[in-house]
Amino acid sequence: MIKMVCSDLDGTLLQYGKKLIEGEIFDEIRALHDRGILFCPASGRQYTSLRKLFAPVADDCIYLCENGAVVYRSGKVIAKTPMPRALAEEIAWDFWNNTEDLGEVMLSGENMSYLMERGHGVVDRIKFIGNNYTVITDPAQIPEDIVKVSVYLVDGVEPFVERFVPKWQQANCAVAGPKWIDTTVANKGIGVQSICRVLGIDPADVMAFGDNYNDVAMLDLVGHPYIMSTAAAELRRRYANHTPRPEDTLRAFLARQEN
Template sequence: MVKLIASDIDGTLIPYGRETLEPELFPLIHRLRAAGVLFSPASGRQYHSLRRLFAPVADEICFLCENGAILYGPGGEDTAPILSRTVMARAEAGDLARAIWGLPGCELMVSGVGTIYVCTENEGFIHLIRDEKGNRVERVERLEELPEEILKVSAYCPGGTAAPAAALGPRWGGPFRMAAAGPDWLDFTLADKGTGLRGLCAGLGISLADVMAFGDNWNDEAMLEEVGTGYLMDTADPVLRAKFPRQCRSVLAVLEDLLKELEA
């Protein structure tokens, strides 16, 4: 029996190029909760950004954030329990960040527990991650100024992720998990969404066999491999589609079908 729904956001619940969820999702989450099924976004996004995105239901859902590097149980923004966090070694994360900083055409983003740190004068990039994505952002002059633990280091690659991945992967794809998180984001963490989902299930006392998950990209692969029922979006990379034959066009349509069974 399904007891937890975990869903990626960008490219899965929200098509690329859009910034808001379908309003029909929130009543579905309420109905799932009434039927005994928890919901959790599973995203590379920051906790604050996800709470803003899911504002109508934010206090009653779980959150798998930063590609699984930090997990929150249900509750208010300042009171929800942190179920787990996976911190990057500061020296190695700093070296990786400097490598990204040196890549032409890329912007660096370093994620702490509650704040994203940038070292840039590019106001367009800051507007994107602060105002469009809803993150808490702080600009620092030097990476050594970061006042908290590092959960994720990311490269924003408006020209695509292929060249940055080829440049960074041989050195940094071993110490960290490197994954494309969309057409223009390359993320590095110690955790992945599979790690995060295992931690979330352990904290909630739910078996992975009782989880239904949705994703569309390579940073969702580990999560889809872990769960009892995994759906890949039918717009995904053909290589991923060959690996995950259970596919869908709409998460909301699958949830509606699940609720018909649960509420029957």
């Protein structure tokens, strides 16, 4: 019995380059809610950005933010997994110093993005997705726990994947999009586990959708994982259930509930 549906955003519910979620998903979230099934956006984005995206159904959702490092329900943090401060700062400086002046760094707090920028567009991107943000020059300036460290690579992640992903596996380093590499001691699997623990849900009763490597921990945890048809071949081989759109799978699921 499905008790919660989790979905990645960028590349899954929200195609890369788009700003707004449109179409039937809001009606589907309402229908899930009416059946007592939670809907959980599961994203590297912060709470403020996610709540804006889901404004028509904002109060019907639980929010897995910052790749699982922060979970919000009813406007309150119900789980948080900070990074060790020294590790977060070391990774930030590695991203800054070893990306051939192409990388810009984002360090995430509970509901704030701290940007180390060099004019390649990270500020515009963060404005586009709607995060709260401030510009800094040193991670030591951040006055709160750091939950995630990311690098934005304007020309794409490919030249830097082998440089960073193996090195920072202790921080779950993973490609999070065409221009993003993320690190955090949490992951979306840990975020879903936190929700399940707090709410008494069995992960076997969770359906989840994802498209990229930072979704793997979540998809491996749940009983009903779906990978996007546009995902990398390695990920499509890993999961039996493929979908072109989460909305299509949810429409069929809800239709079955009516029979």
